[in-house]
Amino acid sequence: MIFNSEISGQQQHTTSPVVTGGSVIALVYNGGVIVGTDTLCSYGSMATFKNVQKIAQISKNTIYASSGEFSDFQQVVKELAKIDRSALQYDDGVHPSPKDYGNFLARLSYKKRCKINPLYLQNVIAGFHNGERYLGLVDIYGTYLESNFITTGFASYFCKAIIANYWNENCTLDQAKQVIRECFKVLFCRDCRAHDVIQLAYVDAQGAHIEEPERVETKWDFNGFKSRANEKLHTQ
Amino acid sequence: MLKHLYDTDCVTWSPQGKLFQVDYAMEAVKQGSICLGLKSNDFVVLCSLKRQPSELAGYQEKQFKIDDHMAIAIAGLTADARVLCKYMRTECLEYKYTYESHHPVGRLVFKVAEKSQHKTQSGAKRPYGVGLLVAGIDPNGVHLFETCPSGNYYEYKCQAIGSRSQAARTYFESWFHLFEKSTLEQLILHGLSALKKAIMEDEELNEKNVEVGILGKNQKFIHLNAQELKDYIVKLETFNANTQIQQE
Numbered sequence: 001m002i003f004n005s006e007i008s009g010q011q012q013h014t015t016s017p018v019v020t021g022g023s024v025i026a027l028v029y030n031g032g033v034i035v036g037t038d039t040l041c042s043y044g045s046m047a048t049f050k051n052v053q054k055i056a057q058i059s060k061n062t063i064y065a066s067s068g069e070f071s072d073f074q075q076v077v078k079e080l081a082k083i084d085r086s087a088l089q090y091d092d093g094v095h096p097s098p099k100d101y102g103n104f105l106a107r108l109s110y111k112k113r114c115k116i117n118p119l120y121l122q123n124v125i126a127g128f129h130n131g132e133r134y135l136g137l138v139d140i141y142g143t144y145l146e147s148n149f150i151t152t153g154f155a156s157y158f159c160k161a162i163i164a165n166y167w168n169e170n171c172t173l174d175q176a177k178q179v180i181r182e183c184f185k186v187l188f189c190r191d192c193r194a195h196d197v198i199q200l201a202y203v204d205a206q207g208a209h210i211e212e213p214e215r216v217e218t219k220w221d222f223n224g225f226k227s228r229a230n231e232k233l234h235t236q
Numbered sequence: 237m238l239k240h241l242y243d244t245d246c247v248t249w250s251p252q253g254k255l256f257q258v259d260y261a262m263e264a265v266k267q268g269s270i271c272l273g274l275k276s277n278d279f280v281v282l283c284s285l286k287r288q289p290s291e292l293a294g295y296q297e298k299q300f301k302i303d304d305h306m307a308i309a310i311a312g313l314t315a316d317a318r319v320l321c322k323y324m325r326t327e328c329l330e331y332k333y334t335y336e337s338h339h340p341v342g343r344l345v346f347k348v349a350e351k352s353q354h355k356t357q358s359g360a361k362r363p364y365g366v367g368l369l370v371a372g373i374d375p376n377g378v379h380l381f382e383t384c385p386s387g388n389y390y391e392y393k394c395q396a397i398g399s400r401s402q403a404a405r406t407y408f409e410s411w412f413h414l415f416e417k418s419t420l421e422q423l424i425l426h427g428l429s430a431l432k433k434a435i436m437e438d439e440e441l442n443e444k445n446v447e448v449g450i451l452g453k454n455q456k457f458i459h460l461n462a463q464e465l466k467d468y469i470v471k472l473e474t475f476n477a478n479t480q481i482q483q484e
Contacts, residue, residue, distance in 0.1 A: 104334055
């Protein structure tokens with residue numbers, strides 16, 4: 001197969017993503033910030049890679065997750081890690097704060113958007129710096145927002161009601177975790193590209209903690225399935 | 237100065253291991269009028285003596301704001317200082333554009349030092365003929381740096397550069413142990429006292445030839461205006477560093 005770019009040397013532009021990650025839900029709680037994703041990377045409608053870690057630790061007190069094209073996620077992780085490492089050459093002990101990463105990513109995304117070759121991602125950066133919680137969203141266009149809670153993808157449609165009713169910004173870590181688990185339960189039922197294995201990560205005064213993946217609780221033993229009521233209708 | 241055999245350009249060492257061109261550039265700094273800086277836990281103060289080329293002319297400014305959290309005082313070739321000032325301002329602007337936060341001070345001084353060093357290792361270039369006192373505030377605290385044409389930089393509690401700066405440094409050596417806990421007013425008066433030691437017998441400090449800039453953790457860089465300078469120069473008459481010791 002010959003691609004156009006090989007013949008004419010044209011720059012290719014990302015028009016649609018290939019391997020994608022699902023929703024990200026992030027909440028602020030009384031001691032820090034928590035981020036949750038599922039562990040699935042889809043290849044279109046096929047659930048190809050089912051055990052993927054989609055939350056990355058960028059620095060001691062910053063974590064990053066995104067939904068969208070997974071190769072772009074991997075590239076962004078490299079770009080952000082580059083900044084942290086290059087801080088070492090100045091020997092001054094000053095490391096970027098979570099907000100610095102958020103703003104940098106916003107500038108990077110905006111630059112790529114202006115060249116009509118975007119990073120196909122909704123990015124979430126979470127951190128804890130100088131006793132303050134930080135949670136930022138950078139979207140595909142380079143829009144930059146700081147907020148107490150962030151949802152990307154389908155979670156923006158299904159989960160905001162759950163978050164509004166059961167979460168507040170001063171809740172405990174366990175309460176926040178329960179809200180996120182509940183959200184992913186709903187997403188698994190309604191979002192075709194969602195998965196029932198999720199991963200939570202939180203940042204507090206002690207630093208970043210990324211937990212082991214866990215399976216959301218699901219219920220399939222409904223009477224309707226057991227007694228197969230519909231089947232009877234069809235065999236008549 | 238005696239003429240030396242090995243001083244034609246920067247790319248020639250002398251047998252004693254000196255780069256004479258760099259040393260001569262440092263002399264240019266010593267010819268500039270004095271500027272000094274001193275810091276406490278919360279503030280940095282820069283004081284300079286402005287020169288008037290002739291009676292008809294204005295006084296040459298010696299302190300420049302780089303960003304809200306950073307400022308420099310110069311001694312030496314003003315034209316070279318302008319180049320470095322522009323570079324520092326551009327770097328701060330770019331950093332703010334990308335990260336929405338202030339450029340760490342030590343890091344910018346490092347960049348200036350790297351730029352200066354580059355000029356000392358090239359056949360067709362000459363070193364910058366200016367020394368900077370860089371005052372800045374960042375998450376690491378309150379800073380005062382000195383940069384040299386050689387490309388070296390040092391952090392100081394207080395420092396004076398330029399003509400007759402040794403007199404000011406001697407004053408600092410006696411009193412710098414008080415600076416850490418000084419109030420802003422005491423710090424300014426110490427700076428002006430040191431400046432007074434460095435002027436000639438027939439000169440006097442007035443609001444026209446003195447420039448004072450202050451920078452603090454919650455204070456963006458500002459210059460004292462003419463009235464404030466007048467008031468401080470009056471206070472200077474009765475200021476005695478010994479009284480500060482008695483208070484503590």
